[in-house]
Amino acid sequence: MNTGSGDRTGVAGGACSGTPWRDPKQQPFIEVRSLTKRFGDFTAVNNIDLHIYRGELFTILGGSGCGKSTLLRMLAGFEEPSEGRILIDGLDITDMPPYERPVNMMFQSYAVFPHMTVEQNIAYGLKKEKLPRDTVRQRVKEMLELVQLPELARRKPQQLSGGQQQRVALARALIKRPKVLLLDEPLAALDKKLREQTQFELMNLQDQLGITFVVVTHDQEEAMTLATRIAVMRAGSFVQIGTPSEVYEFPRNLYVADFFGSINIFDATVISWENQDITVELDGTGTRIQTRHPKTLASGSRCQVGIRPEKVLISKKPPEGAGQTVTRGVVQDLAYYGNRSIYRVRSEAGRVIQVSAQNYQRSAELLLEWDDEVFLSWDSSCSVVMTE
Amino acid sequence: MTVIANPGKRDRLWRTIVISLPYAWLLLFFLAPFAIVFKISFADPLVAQPPFTPFFDWAADSGDRLLATLDNYRFLLEDKLYWVSYLKSIKIAFVSTLLCLLLGFPMAYAIALTPYPWRNFLLLLVILPFWTSFLLRVYAWMIMLGKQGLINNLLVSSGIVDKPLQLLYTDGAVYLGIVYTYVPFMILPLYATLERLDPDVHEVAADLGAHPLQVFRDITLPLARPGIIAGCLLVFIPALGEYVIPALLGGLDSLMIGRTLYDEFFVNRDWPLASAVAVVLLFILILPIMLFQRMQQEVES
Numbered sequence: 240m241n242t243g244s245g246d247r248t249g250v251a252g253g254a255c256s257g258t259p260w261r262d263p264k265q266q267p268f269i270e271v272r273s274l275t276k277r278f279g280d281f282t283a284v285n286n287i288d289l290h291i292y293r294g295e296l297f298t299i300l301g302g303s304g305c306g307k308s309t310l311l312r313m314l315a316g317f318e319e320p321s322e323g324r325i326l327i328d329g330l331d332i333t334d335m336p337p338y339e340r341p342v343n344m345m346f347q348s349y350a351v352f353p354h355m356t357v358e359q360n361i362a363y364g365l366k367k368e369k370l371p372r373d374t375v376r377q378r379v380k381e382m383l384e385l386v387q388l389p390e391l392a393r394r395k396p397q398q399l400s401g402g403q404q405q406r407v408a409l410a411r412a413l414i415k416r417p418k419v420l421l422l423d424e425p426l427a428a429l430d431k432k433l434r435e436q437t438q439f440e441l442m443n444l445q446d447q448l449g450i451t452f453v454v455v456t457h458d459q460e461e462a463m464t465l466a467t468r469i470a471v472m473r474a475g476s477f478v479q480i481g482t483p484s485e486v487y488e489f490p491r492n493l494y495v496a497d498f499f500g501s502i503n504i505f506d507a508t509v510i511s512w513e514n515q516d517i518t519v520e521l522d523g524t525g526t527r528i529q530t531r532h533p534k535t536l537a538s539g540s541r542c543q544v545g546i547r548p549e550k551v552l553i554s555k556k557p558p559e560g561a562g563q564t565v566t567r568g569v570v571q572d573l574a575y576y577g578n579r580s581i582y583r584v585r586s587e588a589g590r591v592i593q594v595s596a597q598n599y600q601r602s603a604e605l606l607l608e609w610d611d612e613v614f615l616s617w618d619s620s621c622s623v624v625m626t627e
Numbered sequence: 628m629t630v631i632a633n634p635g636k637r638d639r640l641w642r643t644i645v646i647s648l649p650y651a652w653l654l655l656f657f658l659a660p661f662a663i664v665f666k667i668s669f670a671d672p673l674v675a676q677p678p679f680t681p682f683f684d685w686a687a688d689s690g691d692r693l694l695a696t697l698d699n700y701r702f703l704l705e706d707k708l709y710w711v712s713y714l715k716s717i718k719i720a721f722v723s724t725l726l727c728l729l730l731g732f733p734m735a736y737a738i739a740l741t742p743y744p745w746r747n748f749l750l751l752l753v754i755l756p757f758w759t760s761f762l763l764r765v766y767a768w769m770i771m772l773g774k775q776g777l778i779n780n781l782l783v784s785s786g787i788v789d790k791p792l793q794l795l796y797t798d799g800a801v802y803l804g805i806v807y808t809y810v811p812f813m814i815l816p817l818y819a820t821l822e823r824l825d826p827d828v829h830e831v832a833a834d835l836g837a838h839p840l841q842v843f844r845d846i847t848l849p850l851a852r853p854g855i856i857a858g859c860l861l862v863f864i865p866a867l868g869e870y871v872i873p874a875l876l877g878g879l880d881s882l883m884i885g886r887t888l889y890d891e892f893f894v895n896r897d898w899p900l901a902s903a904v905a906v907v908l909l910f911i912l913i914l915p916i917m918l919f920q921r922m923q924q925e926v927e928s
Contacts, residue, residue: 317830337833344834350827354849363845364835408831415835 258482259292260468266329268293268451269314269419274323276309283309285475286323296445296452298462300498301472307455310472311421314453315344327418338367344421347428349408351396357407358383358392364415378414385444386410402433409441413448422454426461438464459499463487471495492627493543502545503592507624512536517624519544523588528564532624543625548595550621553582553607558616565616568592570607582607584615661909668902669695679899699903709887709904713911716884719798719873720866723805724813727862728855730806731813735854736847738814739821750818753811765804765875772800772876800876801883805866812865813858820854821847856919864912884908 259265267290276284284306291297299307312318314325316337324333332340343364352360361382365375383389386406396404405428412420425441426434442465445452456462462469463483470480471494479491490496493504507519510527517532519542528544536542552558558565571591572583575598582594592615600606607613670679671694680694703709738749756764771777772794779791794800824847832842848855870885877883884904891901 315830315834317833337830338836338838342834344831346827346831348825348827350825350831352828352831352846363832363837367836367841411831411835 265292267291268328270326272324275321276313276318277321282475287477291451293451294449295467296465298454298456298466298469299472300456300459300462300469302457305472306475307472308423311423311455315342315421316340341417342419342421343412343415343417345408345412345425347424349404351404351407353396356393356395357388360407361410361414364411382410382414401428405429419451419453422452424456425454471498490623492625496545496625501548501593505544507542507544509536509538509540509542511538519624526564528619528622530620530622530624545623545625546617546621548593551594551615551617553594553596554614557614562619563616564619565614567614570609570611570613584613664902664905667899668699668906670899671696672897672899678896699900702900703903703907712882712884712887715882716867719801719883720863723802723866724859724863726806727810727813728859731810731817731858735814735817736821738818753814765872768804769795769875796878798881801873801881804872804876805869809862809866812861816857817854820851824850856922860915860919863915867912868908
């Protein structure tokens, strides 16, 4: 599903220099303070605190109904928070109506005005600012070039493709040069090919303009590739906030681990924890694994150990080297994808472990066959200990 | 193997039949009667059966066989009565249409924004009056508006006025009757248009800096235009030729063209003149319809 996501993380977030969220002296650009939104008995957003820094491309990720869209709509001003404050660049915007906020939003449906041309759509926000006509024309022209639509200026939305409508919606939201651009599932309505292309365009655009982007999405791959940081949301709260590699490699719990790609999970018992060094024992086999875990865990408490399929090596010969977790098994299933293969190996303890192996050798024959006896091994430090 | 002989030809035949049906209907029940009325409008009245002169006089010796005359139209121009009733009709229809729009738009919008089970209930309320006889409802208004009617009784007993007001047999009563009767014809097409509007479009406009009033002016109103035009035509056209409401609720000076037409036919028995009145009325009505069609074409292109 999501192999090799680790090497994508460097791409995004050029506009946001360094890692401001690690610097306690940095002032957050968007500050959300104990924000809550209730609809009757239902709490959509539950007491959220959030700091987003200038120039970030911040992604809020979660399944449907997790409250991510409600949070975005509160930032835009379409929902009134039940409690809490929202500050942007030091200014409290909680009680401001949408039309006064220094933010603009791109809607999931794009909602291009059907009775206006592309040009008129893009110019709409500037006309509300009562700018001189020449200025408006100039900025519309620039914006059309930025989103590569100058030849379609006089078209009506009905004559545009989905991708073109998305660009119009984007240009329309960007032309007021907002402090923050909110994007609700910006790529969901596009087909796969177009989505990948647009993804990079969005990142380049954000890089050029330096505007802080807040993106809401349910697509973990989209979040991974776009974001400087990802906030994983569930039932109105954040489960984990971190860079794409942090949430992928160091998931705080099973939910996050499972949300991003696949992971093999083993039940285990904590043997010892000291100064972030943890030793756990897997149920059944009694295999002991040493790795690191930031939080104190009492000896004897239950936990889960996760290992990503691409971290597991599969071989016919026993592996060499220290600090490895090794287990034997039989290939039960395999799927060949060209660049890699996925194996499902039944271990001696009767567990099925998924392995994703890069096909670095060129061969017309399969290197491993069904029912082959194999060794599985991984660097123990690659194991993740989770408690939920 | 048998090959169906030219299936395209058969399709075309069916298409011709399907398309020609409504045309045949219009021809038979609209154009033909209109042709007859149009013909009569060029005749002279006669005390005979039928009560007008024929178009051609085949028996004439002089060779001057065409008996058609423009006298009726000339008379329409000369006699102030017809001018007055045409203008009065246009005025009443126009003002009523405007009132229906002002009343119907917020109602249609409210219905379109109401969540579902309630929305159907509200729509039912809009069409509910059609389940009782139109005439009966107008009579009900007569009873309510009369000197001893419900409204005057309430006004007098609550001390707002000393003696009953003249409510019935006034222009006001005619407006009331027409607006009451025709407002559903405004609400329904407006509702159909407003219901289909994408709510996101309004939020986008607000997001881009438009105040609620500007959102209404820039987004809601232009997108509701087809509904507004359809609703206005559905009210204006029947209101212009309305006969019953001004006859029952209106005073002597609420003379609308429908009343004049009725009087010419049934009181004066001057069929040719009445036909001329009807023909002119039709041309007054065709004008807004043609305007509407041109607007539709503009929107589509």
